[in-house]
Amino acid sequence: MSLKRVLGATTALTLCTAAAFAQDTTITIATVNNGDMIRMQGYTDQFTAETGIAVEWVTLEENVLRQRVTTDITTNGGQFDIMTIGMYEAPIWGANGWLVPLDGLSEDYNVDDILPAMRAGLSHDGTLFAAPFYGESSMIMYRTDLMEAAGLEMPDAPTWEFIREAAAAMDDPENGVNGICLRGKPGWGEGGAFINVTANSFGARVVDENWQAQLDSEEWANALNFYVNLMNDYGPDGYATNGFNENLSLFQQGLCGMWIDATVAASFVTNPDDSEVADSVGFALAPNAEGVDRRSNWLWAWALAIPAGTQQSDAALQFIEWATSADYIELVAENEGWANVPPGARTSLYENPNYAEVPFAQMTLDSILAADPNNPTVDPVPYTGIQFMAIPEWAGFWTEVSQEFSNAYAGQQTVEEALARAQDIVNEAMEAAGYQ
Amino acid sequence: MATQSSRAAARIMMAPAVFLLLVWMLVPLCMTLWFSVRDYRPLRGGDLGYVGLENFARFVSSSSFWPAIFTTLLIVGGVLLVSIVFGVLLAMLLDQPMWGQGIVRILVIAPFFVMPTVSALVWKNMFMDPTNGVFAHIWRAFGADPVVWLTDVPILSLVLIISWQWLPFATLILLTAFQSLDSEQLEAAEMDGASPLARFFFIALPHLSRAITIVILIQTIFLLAVFAEIFVTTGGAFGTRTLTYLIYQRVLESQNVGLGSAGGVYAIILANIVALFLMRIVGKNLDR
Numbered sequence: 001m002s003l004k005r006v007l008g009a010t011t012a013l014t015l016c017t018a019a020a021f022a023q024d025t026t027i028t029i030a031t032v033n034n035g036d037m038i039r040m041q042g043y044t045d046q047f048t049a050e051t052g053i054a055v056e057w058v059t060l061e062e063n064v065l066r067q068r069v070t071t072d073i074t075t076n077g078g079q080f081d082i083m084t085i086g087m088y089e090a091p092i093w094g095a096n097g098w099l100v101p102l103d104g105l106s107e108d109y110n111v112d113d114i115l116p117a118m119r120a121g122l123s124h125d126g127t128l129f130a131a132p133f134y135g136e137s138s139m140i141m142y143r144t145d146l147m148e149a150a151g152l153e154m155p156d157a158p159t160w161e162f163i164r165e166a167a168a169a170m171d172d173p174e175n176g177v178n179g180i181c182l183r184g185k186p187g188w189g190e191g192g193a194f195i196n197v198t199a200n201s202f203g204a205r206v207v208d209e210n211w212q213a214q215l216d217s218e219e220w221a222n223a224l225n226f227y228v229n230l231m232n233d234y235g236p237d238g239y240a241t242n243g244f245n246e247n248l249s250l251f252q253q254g255l256c257g258m259w260i261d262a263t264v265a266a267s268f269v270t271n272p273d274d275s276e277v278a279d280s281v282g283f284a285l286a287p288n289a290e291g292v293d294r295r296s297n298w299l300w301a302w303a304l305a306i307p308a309g310t311q312q313s314d315a316a317l318q319f320i321e322w323a324t325s326a327d328y329i330e331l332v333a334e335n336e337g338w339a340n341v342p343p344g345a346r347t348s349l350y351e352n353p354n355y356a357e358v359p360f361a362q363m364t365l366d367s368i369l370a371a372d373p374n375n376p377t378v379d380p381v382p383y384t385g386i387q388f389m390a391i392p393e394w395a396g397f398w399t400e401v402s403q404e405f406s407n408a409y410a411g412q413q414t415v416e417e418a419l420a421r422a423q424d425i426v427n428e429a430m431e432a433a434g435y436q
Numbered sequence: 437m438a439t440q441s442s443r444a445a446a447r448i449m450m451a452p453a454v455f456l457l458l459v460w461m462l463v464p465l466c467m468t469l470w471f472s473v474r475d476y477r478p479l480r481g482g483d484l485g486y487v488g489l490e491n492f493a494r495f496v497s498s499s500s501f502w503p504a505i506f507t508t509l510l511i512v513g514g515v516l517l518v519s520i521v522f523g524v525l526l527a528m529l530l531d532q533p534m535w536g537q538g539i540v541r542i543l544v545i546a547p548f549f550v551m552p553t554v555s556a557l558v559w560k561n562m563f564m565d566p567t568n569g570v571f572a573h574i575w576r577a578f579g580a581d582p583v584v585w586l587t588d589v590p591i592l593s594l595v596l597i598i599s600w601q602w603l604p605f606a607t608l609i610l611l612t613a614f615q616s617l618d619s620e621q622l623e624a625a626e627m628d629g630a631s632p633l634a635r636f637f638f639i640a641l642p643h644l645s646r647a648i649t650i651v652i653l654i655q656t657i658f659l660l661a662v663f664a665e666i667f668v669t670t671g672g673a674f675g676t677r678t679l680t681y682l683i684y685q686r687v688l689e690s691q692n693v694g695l696g697s698a699g700g701v702y703a704i705i706l707a708n709i710v711a712l713f714l715m716r717i718v719g720k721n722l723d724r
Contacts, residue, residue, distance in 0.1 A: 063671065067688050067689065070479075070688070070691065071688060074478030074479060074691060075478070092479070096479075096481075176567075185671070186670070186671040186672070186673040187671060236566070236567060237566035237567065237581075237582060237584050238565075238566035238567075238584035238585075238586065238587055240584075240587045240673070240674070241586050241587060241670070250567065255567065392477075392479035392480060392691065393479075393690065395689060395690075395691075396685070396686075396689045396690025396691060396692070397690065399685070399689050400500075400685065400689075402673075403671070403672060403673040403677075406587075406673040406674065407673055407674055407675070409587075410584075410587035410588070410590075410673075410674050411587075411588075412587075412674060412675060421499070424499065428498075429690075432494075432692075433480070
């Protein structure tokens, strides 16, 4: 072997060893397969280059992620150094001492810049337990071209009746266009979340102040009947299995006149690379029933938290600072434009004149501000949360309830049967948990 | 014949493996039994004490229990029916001499190597999707309204997906049995004037009975625990909640380990009843 080769080999070996040492620390992050999260993964190399901390991703579908991280945290499994969780989990887990409090964030990070609604929803007793990567409410996304062709004009704050009228006008089965696309997929965070906020906007509530189930009320019957009729008449085939991602795909293909879902979808439906209808999308506040003082919009944040069992909490905190900072937002804006930055988490983003030009920015903020987790329903309730009740049992029993609803969407049982079963499931759960 | 000392040596050598296997089975079984009599809810602070047989009573009295048992048996029965009927037909076909036989056989067996979650996702999104699925396009090409598979015929859809995975296994076992069929016997029957159907029913099918028994036994044991396909397609809705899925919902979605463990004990009992029943009724074939 020539000297040159030996030197070459030695240099290569040294470089490899150096790289291995530099990436001594590896953190494992569990996250959801939503577009913004996938985008973040693309920038992870920059984080690794800056800090020497390597990152491994476990990317899962929403329902699966929830179960994986919940199981991991309750059994102290220690599989993950960072978990992507939401407003439902953060306060409950924080209260149980399962998450590392995020009080070590640096001054540059500027915690006060986080939107108050997001900060409150991710805290317990004033301590922040998860940093919002993006925040969202829900709103109406609609096709401006179809609306115009139908001779209608979308108000900024429409009622469900108007939505029904518009869906009827835009429905065009011969060309595959559905008047409206909404979630029906079983799962508390999928179809379960949507029908819950719809019920709120019809004046219904899940339980009364004494934790007695209220699904046998007239308001619930009105809400569910309206929803089933609307979707059977103007919704896509098989909507009972459609969740966020399925509807996103339908809307991007131009197969929906309207879609009411997470505000975060706005950047995907207006992105010409992915959406065939990018230049003709309008936005409006989520609807309410005539005369009801609550809208069908929720409040949610996908946030990053550190499980208490991790050995790498310093590295994890560094990553959270990087991923949820204003600098990260600018990094994405520089590379992909302001419309593609993670929305809804920081006040400064909405004060930024560049972002103000994004067509959905103001409507997103308005929707977030219109959501009040402390007063989610017309009649008072003993819990906080809009599309969920912030109690540990919620995920379990509302998933079952959402299955009953999905069975009704699929025509396997009537609305009355679904509500009667839901009423039993909720009462049974409330009793077992000791609320009643 | 083994001498006494060689038998003793064999026992000593087998002991570690047997011990490991026992521990492997006994530890989870004992833990399940232990949890099933306790109120164990991790999100409520963990083990909340002994509750006797309360979990067992609650699990059975839940309105979901009997439908779940019924669904389980329906799916197991459906998949067995499809895999045996089509398994026999496919095995007969593959037994014929043909060009490219090796490749065809590998292709037929291929689905068995695909992960259940992957195959279920492919079926759900590529074939059964009512808007973009292949079936929907075919239906539309003939001017018909697409079938919404997972909500209109959920059990049939699941049976299709699961059968697709298990058919290769049945085919493989049955093909081996076919190949051991004495061709002289068939030729003799043919010369005596037996029709092809008669030859199939009176010679081939009885010859296959042992293989069919093996297929039923092995597949039933696996199918009683079918889960992934339901998880990624219907999420237990539309009447597709099996006993395993119900247990999963109780333990993981509701985070009620005690209640779910009681369900697990029921599942063990059901599996044993079915296994005993099968061994008694169909297993007799194996003795002949």
